[in-house]
Amino acid sequence: MSLDAHRCPNGHLTYPGHTRCPVCGEPQTGTVDLAGRTGTVVTWTTSTATPPGVRQPNHLAVVSFDVDGETVRALGQLTTGDVAIGDAVRPVYVDELRDPDAGIRERASQAWDGYRFEPV
Amino acid sequence: MDRVAIVGASMTRFGERDAWIRELLSEAGDDCLREAGVEATKLDHLYVSNMASGEFEGQTGVPNALAHDLGAMPAYTARIDQTSASGGAGIYAAWQSVASGASELTLLVGGEKMTHRSTAEDTDVIASLTHPVEYKHGVTLPSFAGLAARRYLHEYDAPRESLAKVAVKNHRNGVDNPHAQFRKEVDVETVMSSPMVADPLRLYDFCPITDGSAALLFCPESVASEYADEYAVVTGVAGATDTHVVHERADPTVMRGVVESSDRAYAMADRGPADVDVAELHDMFTILEVLQTEDLGFFEKGRGWAAVEDGVTDRDGDLPVNTSGGLKSKGHPLGATGVAQVYELYQQVLGRAGPRQVDAEVGLACNVGGFGNCVTTTLVEAGP
Numbered sequence: 001m002s003l004d005a006h007r008c009p010n011g012h013l014t015y016p017g018h019t020r021c022p023v024c025g026e027p028q029t030g031t032v033d034l035a036g037r038t039g040t041v042v043t044w045t046t047s048t049a050t051p052p053g054v055r056q057p058n059h060l061a062v063v064s065f066d067v068d069g070e071t072v073r074a075l076g077q078l079t080t081g082d083v084a085i086g087d088a089v090r091p092v093y094v095d096e097l098r099d100p101d102a103g104i105r106e107r108a109s110q111a112w113d114g115y116r117f118e119p120v
Numbered sequence: 121m122d123r124v125a126i127v128g129a130s131m132t133r134f135g136e137r138d139a140w141i142r143e144l145l146s147e148a149g150d151d152c153l154r155e156a157g158v159e160a161t162k163l164d165h166l167y168v169s170n171m172a173s174g175e176f177e178g179q180t181g182v183p184n185a186l187a188h189d190l191g192a193m194p195a196y197t198a199r200i201d202q203t204s205a206s207g208g209a210g211i212y213a214a215w216q217s218v219a220s221g222a223s224e225l226t227l228l229v230g231g232e233k234m235t236h237r238s239t240a241e242d243t244d245v246i247a248s249l250t251h252p253v254e255y256k257h258g259v260t261l262p263s264f265a266g267l268a269a270r271r272y273l274h275e276y277d278a279p280r281e282s283l284a285k286v287a288v289k290n291h292r293n294g295v296d297n298p299h300a301q302f303r304k305e306v307d308v309e310t311v312m313s314s315p316m317v318a319d320p321l322r323l324y325d326f327c328p329i330t331d332g333s334a335a336l337l338f339c340p341e342s343v344a345s346e347y348a349d350e351y352a353v354v355t356g357v358a359g360a361t362d363t364h365v366v367h368e369r370a371d372p373t374v375m376r377g378v379v380e381s382s383d384r385a386y387a388m389a390d391r392g393p394a395d396v397d398v399a400e401l402h403d404m405f406t407i408l409e410v411l412q413t414e415d416l417g418f419f420e421k422g423r424g425w426a427a428v429e430d431g432v433t434d435r436d437g438d439l440p441v442n443t444s445g446g447l448k449s450k451g452h453p454l455g456a457t458g459v460a461q462v463y464e465l466y467q468q469v470l471g472r473a474g475p476r477q478v479d480a481e482v483g484l485a486c487n488v489g490g491f492g493n494c495v496t497t498t499l500v501e502a503g504p
Contacts, residue, residue, distance in 0.1 A: 045266030
């Protein structure tokens with residue numbers, strides 16, 4: 001498994017990928033795996049009013065990664081609500097982040113596994 | 121160029137309603153036509169702003185249904201979905217239809233029926249606008265608000281209570297709105313002790329789930345006096361998008377869609393932020409009202425919270441915001457909201473707002489879809 005940020009020929013990074021780089025419009029051609037890296041909490045929340053099939057409470061964070069001087073951010077669940085802005089976290093793989101059959105989104109239309117962030 | 125006039129406006133009572141989507145749309149649409157003394161058969165275009173009648177109720181094709189129920193055939197119809205900004209997008213579409221000459225008379229009706237579903241189901245329908253990498257983590261629109269609010273309070277050293285005061289103000293305004301879902305004042309302590317929903321935001325930082333509908337009637341200004349003695353004019357309207365994936369924004373406290381759409385709307389109206397006398401903003405969450413007051417250029421970035429503390433945005437302040445009670449107290453039937461914002465501005469600039477009346481020549485409405493993913497800004501002024 002990997003947590004892939006996508007890179008265009010000009011070095012811009014996004015997570016997730018897009019057909020064309022939102023910064024310069026070039027097609028994205030490469031990937032960088034963020035799974036083994038350490039990121040920083042930009043902001044976080046604990047959501048208590050969660051949709052069907054989502055854990056309650058649901059701790060969430062926006063995490064920023066520095067890749068060779070370029071910043072890329074990712075949203076993900078946290079393993080704990082005991083975090084603060086600026087904390088270092090690392091991605092931890094989870095095979096099912098929410099029940100794919102409980103919500104309105106078609107199960108086959110997307111992946112349901114991914115990474116939670118755990119304080120380092 | 122002939123400007124686009126608004127010659128009629130109506131809205132239903134917002135709240136928990138027994139009526140379903142077809143009945144809600146008909147109620148507002150029929151009221152609007154009756155007020156203007158217009159036969160439905162005179163309509164060239166009929167637009168319906170609605171996010172999700174299929175998902176909420178299993179009723180699709182609502183514009184055609186409305187045309188039949190109002191007797192508006194053979195009017196051209198279309199449904200405008202721009203999630204929570206469907207109403208503002210409908211105003212833009214209605215304006216385009218008249219400004220282009222394609223329609224001499226356009227009725228816009230916005231509506232949503234939501235309260236028959238559980239809060240969890242409604243939250244999921246709305247959260248389905250998110251990207252798969254967001255949706256799989258169970259992110260909701262309220263959790264985006266929690267994420268933005270925490271960063272805002274951290275970055276600008278703003279007191280948590282300043283956000284609560286947005287809710288207090290809008291509830292106070294809503295007491296005087298007969299269409300509002302909640303007509304009850306709350307105090308800061310009540311907001312600050314309400315249940316946590318998306319830390320640091322609590323229940324009273326969020327708008328309720330609502331049924332309701334609102335309507336506006338548009339025509340070229342050159343013929344407006346045929347329909348109404350007094351009318352309003354859409355002097356500026358524009359829309360813009362921001363990223364679909366919310367975390368990709370470099371600064372989580374800036375809503376680029378608000379900045380871009382208002383820049384364009386101001387330019388079209390030959391107005392600036394200092395010209396605005398009254399504003400209806402998209403306070404789906406208290407933090408959103410503060411961010412919009414900054415990104416619309418009313419206050420500098422990081423100081424919107426202080427304007428709330430100082431009473432600048434109160435009804436008797438220098439720039440009243442959400443005299444209607446806002447989404448917070450009036451309610452937020454998704455597709456109706458942007459239409460109802462301009463309903464309030466129409467009353468304000470024509471001096472018909474009763475106990476909510478403020479001194480207003482220029483009104484601005486900002487309608488936000490997603491978490492700022494798509495935004496429309498509309499400026500409304502009284503006719504000559």
